[in-house]
Amino acid sequence: MSMQPLAGRSRPDSLADVLERVLDKGVVIAGDIVVNVLDIELLSLKLRLFIASAQTAQEMGMDWWTRDAFFTSQNGEGNGSARSRLQGWRDDQGQVEAGDDDLRDRVAALERALSDANGHAEQRSESSATRRTGGHEGAKR
Amino acid sequence: MSAHTRRGVYAYGLVRSGPVDLTGLAGVADAADVHLLTRDELSLVVSDVSLAALDLPEEELSENGQLARFAVAHDEVVRRLFEQTTVLPLRLATVVADEEAAAQVLADSAPRALARLAALEGHQEWAVRLRRRGDDGGQPANGRATNGSPASRSAAHGSATNGSATNGSATNGSATHGSATHGSVADTSSVNATARPSGRAYLQRRRDELRAAQEARYREHVLLDDAHDALAAHASESTRRSEGHGEVILTAAYLVPAQAEDAFLAAADTQASVLATAGVTLEVIGPWPPYSFAALDAEEKTHA
Secondary structure (H helix, E strand, C coil): CCCHHHHCCCCCCCHHHHHHHHHHCCECCCCCCEECCCCHHHHHHHHHHHHHHHHHHHHHCCCHHHHCCCCCCCCHHHHHHHHHHHHHHHHHHHHHHHHHHHHHHHHHHHHHHHHCCCCHHHHHHHHHHHHHHHCHHHHHC | CCCCCCEEEEEEEEEECCCCCCCCCCCCCCCCCEEEEEECCEEEEEEEEEHHHHCCCHHHCCCCCHHHHHHHHHHHHHHHHHHHCCEEEEEEEEEECCHHHHHHHHHHHHHHHHHHHHHHCCEEEEEEEEEECCCCCCCHHHHHHCCHHHHHHHHHHHHHHHHHHHHHHHHHCCCCHHHHHHHHHHHHHHHHHCCCCCHHHHHHHHHHHHHHHHHHHHHHHHHHHHHHHHHHCCCCEEEEEECCCCCEEEEEEEEEEHHHHHHHHHHHHHHHHHHHCCCEEEEEEEEECCHHHCCCCCCCCEEC
16 A cells, blocks of 8 residues: 555645544444454554554653543643652752762861861861761762 | 455545546545445445454554555545545544445444535645744743853852862962962952852742742633634634644634635734744644544534
8 A cells, every 4th residue: 555645635644644643533423333453442542552652752751641631530730740740850860969079179178287286176177077977968868 | 244355335425416437546445436325315435355464463654654654654645635625534443244234334423424515515634733942842932031041050169170270279289378369359259240049049949930930821722813814714613622732832723614624724924923922933834634623522622
């Protein structure tokens, strides 16, 4: 069977668009009168996975089902906020790590400044060292 | 009869009874001839197929697979009808046992099908797909809002690099205490000069980011609604589906009467340029036979 008719249209539409329409739309004749030759529901679902994996594989990762209405009673909104919460959490992680770097730098700088200085330095650098082991870094390592 | 020899009547679409040119159509699978089954005012476009030929392996779902050829063949018949008359496309793989059963389908659906055909007359379906541009397909608003943090993070890394450079010079000149001290003091003051990461500032920044992201989502929402409304104004009916938060954010279909087509496409161009400023691309796909408006029972269709 030729793919010719697809090319002749005024604007290009992909095979995925055709498949989506013929699988997902159109009049459904219901009842015993119909011979079930294909599991259209299943094919329709597979098609969505196929399209999704082809188009957005990179950004979708493993969470394709969070956007499929078939799998979620929520609308996109709900999924979005869950997603943005996750993103927010990731950002937080990043910022905590960045904060750690900041603190480590500052502690290092203070220690250097204090190491050449006088007797009081002993105490302070000790306390900053204590803070360091007790603080973020201790928890991290 | 074995499964291999069983045959059925494959149905493509419903049309009002009348002359239709179906010559040269291949039909799906091993279909022999695409023809009309007529009962009073309504006709079913069918072909005789073997059921075994329609039994596709599930792995066939690919660009070149059997299912794709099947779908294209189905669409080809529907399009041929669409070019000549008003058609109600049937869903792929609608098969009944024999022509008697097909006559039953015609009898059962006649009143609803004829009413629907009247509503679809002189219309084409146009699909519109809105995509969010950009690498961060998921959350561009969020991405924009958090732009500050990678910047501040790299600033922190910058000072860290400075620090280690100072450290290096201190190690090199371990004998000359003076220069080492000088370097460290300078470094400390530069750290103090950049924003000291306090908990309060962090929370404030987070709150601002979240609010900005929320506002951006809201603005996008309004933008999509406006675009959809502007297009639906030229359509007799429309459907829309939000696509969650992937790259595609909205899929919509419009049932556009022939006389409104130019206005519809012009509106689509206008909306495309409006949306472009917000980083959203608008794709127009069509024209299609009215696949998205072919439900017999008035389902959740938005009447514009």
